[in-house]
Each structure stands twice: as C-alpha cells, then as structure tokens.
Amino acid sequence: MEARGAARLRAERRRALLAAAPALGVLTLLFGGALAGAARTSLVPLGGEPTLDAWRALYGDPAFADSVRFTLQVTLLSTLLSCALAMLVALVMRRRSVVVRALLSMPVPVPHLLVAVAAVLWLAPGGLADRALGGLPLTLVRDDLGLGVVLVYVYKETPFLVLLLLAAMGEALAAREEAAAVHGASQWQRLRWVVWPAVRTPLVVGGIVVAAFVLGAFEVPLTIGPSYPPTLSEFALQATQGDLLAGEGVAAATLLLTAVASTLLAILAVRLAKDAAGG
Amino acid sequence: MVETRVQRVLGGLLATAFALPLLVLVVRAFADRWRAPALLPQDWGMRGIELAFSGQAAEAFWTSLLVAVVTTAVALVLGWPAARVLGERRLKRPAIAFLLLAMPLLVPPYATGAGLTEWFLRLGLVDTVSGIVLAHLVGVLPYVVVVLLSAFGPEVTALEEMGRASGLAPLQRWRWVTLPAVAPTLAAAAFLGFLVSWSQYGSSLAVGGGRPMLPVVMLPFVRSDPQVAAALALLFLAPAIAALALTARAARSPL
Amino acid sequence: MYPGRLLLLALIMLALPLAACGDDDAGSGAGTADAPGSSFPEVEREARGQTVRWWMFGGDDRINAYVKDVVAPAAKKKGVTLRQVPITDTADAVQRVVAEKRAGKTSGGGVDLIWINGENFAAGKKAGLWLEGWALDLPSAKFIDLEDPTITTDFKVGVEGQESPWSRAAFVYAHDSAKVKPPPKDFDELLAYAKANPGRVTYPAPPDFTGSAFIRQVVAAKGEDEAFAYLRQLKPLMYRKGKTFPKSEAELNGLFADGEVDFAMSYEFGFIRNEVRKKSFPDTARPFLLGKGALANVSFVTIPANAAHQAGAKVVADLLLSPELQAAKADPKGLGSPTVLDLSKLEADDAAAFEGSSSGPYVLKDLGEPVEEIAADEVAPLETRWKREVLRG
Numbered sequence: 001m002e003a004r005g006a007a008r009l010r011a012e013r014r015r016a017l018l019a020a021a022p023a024l025g026v027l028t029l030l031f032g033g034a035l036a037g038a039a040r041t042s043l044v045p046l047g048g049e050p051t052l053d054a055w056r057a058l059y060g061d062p063a064f065a066d067s068v069r070f071t072l073q074v075t076l077l078s079t080l081l082s083c084a085l086a087m088l089v090a091l092v093m094r095r096r097s098v099v100v101r102a103l104l105s106m107p108v109p110v111p112h113l114l115v116a117v118a119a120v121l122w123l124a125p126g127g128l129a130d131r132a133l134g135g136l137p138l139t140l141v142r143d144d145l146g147l148g149v150v151l152v153y154v155y156k157e158t159p160f161l162v163l164l165l166l167a168a169m170g171e172a173l174a175a176r177e178e179a180a181a182v183h184g185a186s187q188w189q190r191l192r193w194v195v196w197p198a199v200r201t202p203l204v205v206g207g208i209v210v211a212a213f214v215l216g217a218f219e220v221p222l223t224i225g226p227s228y229p230p231t232l233s234e235f236a237l238q239a240t241q242g243d244l245l246a247g248e249g250v251a252a253a254t255l256l257l258t259a260v261a262s263t264l265l266a267i268l269a270v271r272l273a274k275d276a277a278g279g
Numbered sequence: 280m281v282e283t284r285v286q287r288v289l290g291g292l293l294a295t296a297f298a299l300p301l302l303v304l305v306v307r308a309f310a311d312r313w314r315a316p317a318l319l320p321q322d323w324g325m326r327g328i329e330l331a332f333s334g335q336a337a338e339a340f341w342t343s344l345l346v347a348v349v350t351t352a353v354a355l356v357l358g359w360p361a362a363r364v365l366g367e368r369r370l371k372r373p374a375i376a377f378l379l380l381a382m383p384l385l386v387p388p389y390a391t392g393a394g395l396t397e398w399f400l401r402l403g404l405v406d407t408v409s410g411i412v413l414a415h416l417v418g419v420l421p422y423v424v425v426v427l428l429s430a431f432g433p434e435v436t437a438l439e440e441m442g443r444a445s446g447l448a449p450l451q452r453w454r455w456v457t458l459p460a461v462a463p464t465l466a467a468a469a470f471l472g473f474l475v476s477w478s479q480y481g482s483s484l485a486v487g488g489g490r491p492m493l494p495v496v497m498l499p500f501v502r503s504d505p506q507v508a509a510a511l512a513l514l515f516l517a518p519a520i521a522a523l524a525l526t527a528r529a530a531r532s533p534l
Numbered sequence: 535m536y537p538g539r540l541l542l543l544a545l546i547m548l549a550l551p552l553a554a555c556g557d558d559d560a561g562s563g564a565g566t567a568d569a570p571g572s573s574f575p576e577v578e579r580e581a582r583g584q585t586v587r588w589w590m591f592g593g594d595d596r597i598n599a600y601v602k603d604v605v606a607p608a609a610k611k612k613g614v615t616l617r618q619v620p621i622t623d624t625a626d627a628v629q630r631v632v633a634e635k636r637a638g639k640t641s642g643g644g645v646d647l648i649w650i651n652g653e654n655f656a657a658g659k660k661a662g663l664w665l666e667g668w669a670l671d672l673p674s675a676k677f678i679d680l681e682d683p684t685i686t687t688d689f690k691v692g693v694e695g696q697e698s699p700w701s702r703a704a705f706v707y708a709h710d711s712a713k714v715k716p717p718p719k720d721f722d723e724l725l726a727y728a729k730a731n732p733g734r735v736t737y738p739a740p741p742d743f744t745g746s747a748f749i750r751q752v753v754a755a756k757g758e759d760e761a762f763a764y765l766r767q768l769k770p771l772m773y774r775k776g777k778t779f780p781k782s783e784a785e786l787n788g789l790f791a792d793g794e795v796d797f798a799m800s801y802e803f804g805f806i807r808n809e810v811r812k813k814s815f816p817d818t819a820r821p822f823l824l825g826k827g828a829l830a831n832v833s834f835v836t837i838p839a840n841a842a843h844q845a846g847a848k849v850v851a852d853l854l855l856s857p858e859l860q861a862a863k864a865d866p867k868g869l870g871s872p873t874v875l876d877l878s879k880l881e882a883d884d885a886a887a888f889e890g891s892s893s894g895p896y897v898l899k900d901l902g903e904p905v906e907e908i909a910a911d912e913v914a915p916l917e918t919r920w921k922r923e924v925l926r927g
Contacts, residue, residue, distance in 0.1 A: 016369035023361035037394030103294035109519030111478040126792040142778040216387030241741040242914040255390035262385030312813035400637035499593030502784040
C-alpha cells in the first residue's frame with residue numbers, strides 16, 4: 001500500500017513537471033541565452049580578447065556607486081509607498097463598480113514613458129500645476145532626491161498592484177469574512193486574520209515585480225530624474241553614448257549587475273515574507 | 280461590511296485622481312500651441328495627429344498589434360499548464376520554478392533584447408515577427424503564469440471534481456467548469472501579457488529594429504516633439520484601453 | 535540549496551559561449567567597394583528592385599517629411615524602395631551593426647544606410663564596420679569641395695570614402711529679442727549676463743550631443759583648463775543653481791519656450807525657424823553666435839560593410855548629394871539646412887536654386903569663422919571630465 005502510494009506520488013510529480021516544462025523550458029532557453037549574450041558582451045569587446053576591463057571600469061567609477069545608491073533609494077521608496085497605497089486603495093475599491101475600477105486602472109495600460117511625459121506637463125516649473133496653483137511647494141521634476149520619479153512610479157504601479165490584490169479578494173474571501181463577522185470578529189481582526197493571509201502573497205509578489213521594474217527602468221528618470229546621480233539603466237545608456245565599443249561592455253555589465261541585484265532582492269523579500277507569516 | 284457613503288465618494292475620488300492626469304495627454308495631442316502661463320492651449324490643431332499618422336505609425340501599429348496578440352496567445356498556451364501546476368502546488372520544489380519565472384521580470388528589458396540579438400542573428404530571427412515574439416515572450420510568459428496561477432487552487436479543483444462526478448467529459452469539464460471559474464483571472468493575465476508586449480521598447484529595438492514597432496517609432500518624438508508624441512500616445516493607448524474594457528467584461532462572468 | 539544549484543547552472547551557461555567565442559569575426563573586416571572599373575550605371579542596374587533600410591533619427595517631422603516626400607520618390611524613380619528606420623540615437627544603429635559583426639554576419643546585414651558623424655563614425659571605422667572607398671565614386675561627388683577639411687575629415691578622422699556628406703550643421707544660439715537686447719557676444723559676456731540674471735542660463739548635460747558641443751565650443755574659445763574653470767564658475771549662476779541640467783536639446787527648447795531660461799542652442803542652423811513654425815518659440819526669437827564663429831560640422835551617410843543592399847544604398851547616397859535634392863533640403867519652406875555642395879562647382883541654374891536659403895530673421899546670414907570640431911576620440915574624455923568636475927564638482 002505504501003509503495004503504491006509513493007509510486008503514484010512520484011508519477012504525479014513527474015506529470016506536474018512535464019506540464020510545467022514547456023513554459024519553464026522556453027524561458028530557460030530564451031532567458032539563459034539573453035544572459036549569456038549579455039555576459040559575453042561585457043567580457044569580450046568586439047574583435048578582442050576576453051577581458052575584465054568593463055567590470056573593472058565599473059568597480060572603479062564613483063559615479064557607479066552613487067548610481068547604485070540612488071537607484072536603490074528610489075526603488076525602495078517607490079515599492080513601499082505603492083504597496084501601502086495599493087493595500088488601502090484595494091480595501092476601498094473592493095465593492096466598487098466595474099466602471100470605477102476601470103477608471104482607477106487607467107494608468108496600467110499607459111507605458112511609463114507616457115506617464116512621465118504627462119508628469120512633466122503637470123509638475124515641471126511652468127507646468128499645469130504651477131499655472132493652476134501659482135507655484136508648487138516642492139520641486140518635483142529633476143530634483144535631487146528623485147521624488148518626482150518616485151511619485152510617477154507610485155502613480156503608475158499602485159493601480160497595477162490594486163488589480164493584483166483585487167484579483168485575490170474575490171467572492172470566496174468575502175464569504176470567509178462574512179463567516180468571521182458572524183462569529184464576532186471585529187473589522188480589524190477580520191483584516192488581520194482573514195484578508196491579510198489571502199492578499200499577502202500577491203502583494204509580496206507584486207511588490208517584488210514593482211521593485212524589480214523600478215530598479216531597471218529608465219524612461220522615467222530620463223524624463224524627470226536629476227542629472228546626477230543617474231539610475232543604473234541611465235548609467236548604462238550613458239556608457240554607450242560615450243565611447244561606443246567600450247561602453248557596450250560597461251552597459252552590459254551594469255545591466256547584469258542590476259539583474260543580480262533584483263534577483264537577490266526578490267529572494268530576500270520572499271524569505272522575509274515567509275518568516276513574517278511564520279512559514 | 281456596510282457600504283458607507285464615504286467609501287463610495289472616496290472610491291470615486293481615487294478613480295478620478297488616477298484617471299485625470301492622463302487627460303493632459305489628450306489635450307496635448309490637439310494643442311498646436313500651449314505655452315505658459317495658459318491653462319488651456321492657445322491654439323488647437325491637428326498638426327500632431329497629421330504628423331503622427333503620416334509616417335511609419337500605421338505600419339508600426341499593426342506590427343505591434345500582431346506581435347502582442349501572438350505573444351499573448353503563445354504565452355497563454357505555454358503558461359496555462361505551468362500556472363495550473365504551480366497554483367495547485369503540485370511541484371515538489373516550486374521555489375526553482377518561481378525563481379525561473381521571476382528572473383526575466385527582474386532584468387531590464389533592454390538587456391534581454393541586447394543579449395538575444397546575437398543568437399537571433401545567427402538563427403536568422405532578427406527583424407522577423409517570430410523573432411520579436413520570442414523576445415517578447417521572455418517578459419510576457421512570466422507575467423502570464425504569475426497572474427494565472429492565482430486562479431487555480433482547491434476551489435477550482437473541487438468544482439472540477441463535481442463536474443467529473445456529474446459525468447462531464449474532460450473537454451466539457453474544461454469548457455463549462457474550469458474556464459468560467461478562471462475567466463476573470465485568465466482575462467487579467469491575457470490583458471497584462473498583451474500590455475507588456477505592446478509597450479515593449481528595449482527588446483523590440485534590439486531584435487526587431489528593422490521592423491517598425493510602435494514604441495520604437497514613438498520614442499524619438501517624446502523629447503523632440505511632444506505634440507506628435509502625445510498624438511502617437513493616443514494611438515498607443517487605443518488597443519490597450521480596448522483590451523481593458525474587454526477584460527472588465529470578461530471579469531464580470533457569473534462565477 | 536536550490537539557489538546554489540541554480541547558480542551553478544547559470545555559471546555553466548555563461549561559460550559555454552565564452553568557450554565558443556573564438557569564431558565571431560569570421561571573414562575580413564570592412565568589405566571593399568566594387569572594383570574601380572565598375573561604373574555607376576552598373577550600380578544603378580544592380581540597385582533596381584532593392585529596398586534600402588536607412589536607419590536615422592526619427593523624431594524630427596521635417597526630416598521625416600523630406601525623406602518621405604522628396605527622397606523616397608526620387609529613389610523610386612530609380613527602382614529603389616527607400617524605407618526609413620526611425621531610431622532615437624545613431625548609436626542604436628551602430629550597435630546593431632556591431633552585433634551583426636559579433637554574430638559573424640558578413641553579408642545580408644539589416645542596416646543599409648546610416649545617418650552618422652563624429653564619434654559614432656570613428657568607432658565604426660576603427661572596428662572596420664563601414665564599406666570602404668565608395669563615396670568618391672558617386673556621380674554627385676564631383677560637386678563637393680575636396681579641399682574642405684570638414685568634408686574630408688569627420689571630427690579629425692579621415693573620411694577616406696567611407697561616408698558621403700549629406701548635411702551641414704552650424705551651432706547657433708537663440709534669444710528672445712523682446713526680452714534680451716542685445717544678446718551676449720561671447721562666453722565672458724554670457725558669464726556676466728548670468729551674474730546679472732542668475733538662474734536664467736543653462737545648457738544640456740553631456741553626453742547629450744548639443745550639450746557636448748557647447749562644452750567643446752567653450753574649450754575651443756578658452757583652452758581646456760580655462761574652459762572648465764569657466765564652467766565651474768558659471769554653474770552656481772545657472773538655472774536651478776546648476777544642480778540639475780536639461781537632459782536634451784529638446785528639453786532646453788521647452789524651457790526656453792516656457793520662458794524659464796533666456797537662451798536656447800542647437801546644431802541645427804534653422805532650428806529657431808522650425809520652432810517658431812511649431813508655435814513653440816515666440817515670434818521674437820532671434821539667432822546669435824557666441825564668439826567669432828559657429829561650431830560647424832558636416833554629417834554624412836555611411837554604408838555598413840555587411841549591408842544587404844549596398845548598390846541601392848549607394849544610389850540613395852548619390853541622390854542625397856545631388857543638386858536637386860540638396861536644393862530641396864536647403865529650401866527654407868522645408869528643412870532649410872545649408873548644403874554640403876560647393877556652389878562654385880554647380881551649373882548656374884542649379885546654383886541659383888540655393889539662393890534665399892539663408893533668408894529671414896530666424897537664421898544667421900553670417901556664421902563667422904567656422905570653429906572646427908575636435909578629434910573624435912577627444913570627445914568622450916571631455917564629457918567625462920565635465921561629469922567629474924562640473925556636474926559632481
């Protein structure tokens with residue numbers, strides 16, 4: 001009996017693996033190829049021998065260190081703010097009509113670049129907000145701290161996170177909340193013990209996606225970020241605008257490092273989330 | 280929970296707050312002259328629209344649309360079984376699968392495109408629709424799987440059990456039980472996948488530079504000619520908003 | 535644990551292509567042109583039915599209109615289909631050619647023609663990316679002045695027939711004559727103006743090519759160390775106290791149009807005329823120079839050595855250089871940019887077509903003594919020095 005059960009389990013596991021194989025296999029192939037290509041570009045300049053020059057150039061460049069610091073700053077701020085805001089908005093939006101939800105989701109299909117352009121139109125000195133209010137208290141475009149960049153990302157990513165959260169807050173959850181309410185749980189208790197476990201995973205996953213995206217995106221900082229320091233992707237872009245052939249290697253190295261950083265962040269976040277939830 | 284008036288007003292305000300700033304793009308597209316300190320354009324006009332449509336924009340629009348639809352379809356087909364397996368927690372070591380899924384999302388898209396260019400050149404995939412689809416797939420497939428997997432789980436499995444117990448054949452079960460149960464999430468996954476491909480700039484340029492794609496055609500205008508950029512933005516947004524409407528309708532399915 | 539195994543797998547994947555990396559530059563470097571004996575009519579015959587993909591900046595509607603409404607029909611008459619591939623930066627095109635070279639693609643390349651000059655051309659030339667020795671064989675090449683260093687060298691790098699001239703640029707500045715009268719005459723006066731009017735002067739940050747050109751002009755006027763001292767002096771008097779700069783010429787134009795700063799600048803000789811036509815600049819905007827003359831250069835079109843449609847590309851390059859199309863380009867109603875042709879080498883009626891291209895209040899009639907560009911490989915170090923001493927300073 002034991003043996004049959006174990007064998008069936010193994011067969012099921014194998015079937016599961018086979019089912020997931022096409023997607024995972026395609027991804028491994030394509031993405032692995034991309035990583036390999038980027039690694040090659042960073043290590044082998046055109047027509048030359050493999051060299052660590054590009055990586056050494058990064059290591060020795062103080063601008064790179066500043067860029068890392070600034071990018072992490074903007075990423076953390078954007079992610080935490082948009083997660084918090086998304087949670088609050090999702091709670092408010094739960095029972096709203098489809099039309100209202102659709103309006104809220106407007107930023108989602110808009111590419112970041114266009115949101116940044118709209119942000120400039122609104123927030124720049126001489127922009128609409130300036131014209132309407134006679135002056136803004138804060139500098140939000142090309143400011144040292146990158147607050148404008150954070151604002152744009154929060155504006156753009158919150159609806160995306162809200163959509164993810166709402167997808168997890170369906171009828172089943174409402175039913176469970178009803179049941180809890182019937183048993184005398186207060187609103188806070190319902191939030192903590194019924195709602196939170198249901199949304200925890202999409203929130204963490206969404207947060208990681210947002211963080212990774214902000215870490216690597218460049219159109220928004222290009223449009224409204226400060227001249228210095230540049231974000232990592234801007235840094236990579238600027239590298240190719242100087243000496244093109246050497247710059248390619250530096251750019252590839254920068255982007256690879258960004259990828260590594262994002263992955264480490266993701267693993268860290270997942271570990272933290274698991275610990276916080278008690279496994 | 281009782282729906283309070285405050286909540287309703289708040290909901291409306293939030294929705295407006297998120298939707299309104301984008302209207303400025305619509306105004307900018309039709310503004311021939313809009314200089315400070317005017318709140319509304321001094322001159323309205325069609326210059327932006329005319330110029331936007333006179334170039335490669337039309338061809339770029341259809342190519343981008345084709346690529347986005349094909350990529351989404353392929354991602355759904357490949358991703359459905361994986362999403363199922365992950366959502367129902369049937370994998371022994373899901374962490375590896377998740378890492379593999381997450382990694383393409385964590386890499387700047389331009390890096391992915393640039394890294395693939397050489398391989399695709401050797402394979403003759405550069406500047407072809409298939410090549411661009413494959414490059415986009417790297418970003419779209421993870422999103423699709425990650426979103427779709429939240430649809431599967433004990434509830435859907437239970438429903439399918441009921442279907443099986445009622446004597447439904449597998450295909451009928453899929454059509455009448457599974458599909459409606461996951462429809463909202465499926466729609467969301469398809470929508471997101473479509474968007475990711477539709478807005479993709481980095482890999483479109485690297486792998487498909489020779490074929491006009493809408494984001495690539497639009498980017499040069501963003502800094503040099505905001506009016507044309509805004510007009511192209513409207514073109515850009517049209518299918519995305521249409522897809523959003525479709526998704527909202529699909530999400531309203533009874534189950 | 536699992537991440538460890540994944541890391542190992544990743545390392546193996548990375549190592550594989552390195553092992554195979556010996557085979558990337560199969561074949562020779564730059565391809566050479568057809569044998570000297572082959573005549574242009576033969577090239578034209580070969581070009582019939584080809585589609586030429588011209589990778590060029592796509593964000594300027596007048597240039598796009600010129601390509602679509604003037605160049606493409608002219609090419610069509612010769613049986614060549616011209617297709618503009620819009621890019622944001624010339625480097626995008628060069629990177630594609632580099633990738634093709636890495637992939638060992640020595641023919642059938644996806645880039646047939648590139649609008650290029652300066653560092654990008656120099657980098658490609660060093661890497662052997664461009665087709666050699668074809669530019670002077672074009673029929674229209676007899677109309678250019680081979681004694682002109684701006685035609686035979688590109689940022690002090692010898693052209694050597696690897697690119698064909700297309701367009702002249704002259705760096706000019708803009709001011710609003712209703713507000714600033716008269717404009718500063720040189721850089722010292724600009725500094726004095728900034729002292730008297732803090733926060734009203736700025737320039738785009740390198741590596742933007744307009745900002746880079748501004749830096750180069752200051753260096754040309756004062757010598758390198760003096761120039762950087764000057765820029766550091768100017769910084770606190772600038773817009774936003776020099777803490778932040780516009781990231782592109784277009785952004786600076788926007789600031790000027792909105793009245794946030796008092797000066798704009800561009801390589802594009804007729805840019806004020808175009809911005810006024812776009813109703814972005816005020817009608818009272820006027821051009822001026824800083825120093826004895828305008829920084830001038832020529833931009834070219836080049837053909838990658840592995841281009842799939844070289845004959846077609848040569849036909850297009852020749853058309854671009856022809857008096858008819860150059861005149862159309864110089865027409866103030868269209869692009870209005872100066873020609874690269876030597877007018878003394880043209881027939882009388884052809885030369886007459888170029889009259890009036892520098893008319894109107896928005897363009898300068900006299901560009902003074904043209905300031906030469908520095909060597910291509912000196913550009914990047916200057917930009918790096920600027921970032922270090924002025925931006926971070």
